[in-house]
Amino acid sequence: xxxxxxxxxxxxxxxxxxxxxxxxxxxxxxxxxxxxxxxxxxxxxxxxxxxxxxxxxxxxxxxxxxxxxxxxxxxxxxxxxxxxxxxxxxxxxxxxxxxxxxxxxxxxxxxxxxxxxxxxxxxxxxxxxxxxxxxxxxxxxxxxxxxxxxxxxxxxxxxxxxxxxxxxxxxxxxxxxxxxxxxxxxxxxxxxxxxxxxxxxxxxxxxxxxxxxxxxxxxxxxxxxxx
Numbered sequence: 521x522x523x524x525x526x527x528x529x530x531x532x533x534x535x536x537x538x539x540x541x542x543x544x545x546x547x548x549x550x551x552x553x554x555x556x557x558x559x560x561x562x563x564x565x566x567x568x569x570x571x572x573x574x575x576x577x578x579x580x581x582x583x584x585x586x587x588x589x590x591x592x593x594x595x596x597x598x599x600x601x602x603x604x605x606x607x608x609x610x611x612x613x614x615x616x617x618x619x620x621x622x623x624x625x626x627x628x629x630x631x632x633x634x635x636x637x638x639x640x641x642x643x644x645x646x647x648x649x650x651x652x653x654x655x656x657x658x659x660x661x662x663x664x665x666x667x668x669x670x671x672x673x674x675x676x677x678x679x680x681x682x683x684x685x686x687x688x689x690x691x692x693x694x695x696x697x698x699x700x701x702x703x704x705x706x707x708x709x710x711x712x713x714x715x716x717x718x719x720x721x722x723x724x725x726x727x728x729x730x731x732x733x734x735x736x737x738x739x740x741x742x743x744x745x746x747x
Contacts (some may be wrong), residue, residue, distance in 0.1 A: 555659055561653070563694055566659040568662075571718070573662065574662050577627045577738065587742055594684070600649050601624065603651055605629055608655075608672040610654070611637070617629075630676070640675065648680060649681070651684045652676055652685055658695060660664070668712040668714065674714060677736075680736060684740050689747070
């Protein structure tokens with residue numbers, strides 16, 4: 521029996537070594553993903569459908585003024601009085617500090633907390649929502665792509681119970697490949713990139729789906745038609 525096991529082992533190793541030396545043919549050419557054939561309106565429609573299928577909420581507004589009105593409306597509905605905002609190139613143009621003063625929402629920025637522990641405590645315990653822009657929105661899966669840096673701290677999209685994401689419509693792309701190619705061909709590599717598909721969800725506890733265990737319980741995306 522022992523000799524038989526040794527022989528079988530040697531036979532398997534011999535086959536594996538021979539396979540490793542065998543020439544590898546070209547991989548088959550895959551047909552292009554159907555999302556590449558979609559126009560802008562179709563990509564937006566698909567993104568919204570996929571986002572909702574993953575438990576996210578989508579709103580479409582005409583411009584930045586309508587966006588501010590929609591944010592005020594949602595904050596009233598959700599009882600949000602304090603939020604942490606990023607200062608990425610999308611959000612920075614909205615002057616959310618002034619907007620919040622008029623809408624009854626106190627807006628904080630990471631720069632308001634020079635000491636890191638104070639910022640961490642604020643983003644976890646003192647605010648009810650995080651507001652960010654998005655670098656890309658992927659139509660094929662309803663996924664947001666956020667490139668993190670000092671203007672887009674990662675915790676703002678991860679720690680508060682509600683994540684508001686502002687997406688200019690032209691940032692909707694058909695597939696992951698398009699978004700990642702644009703990010704990693706820009707000449708410098710980001711330290712972190714988040715791919716966010718719906719609110720945080722886990723089924724680790726007795727296979728029961730549960731939202732908000734490791735991140736936001738709600739993901740609200742506002743698509744802006746004219747930016």
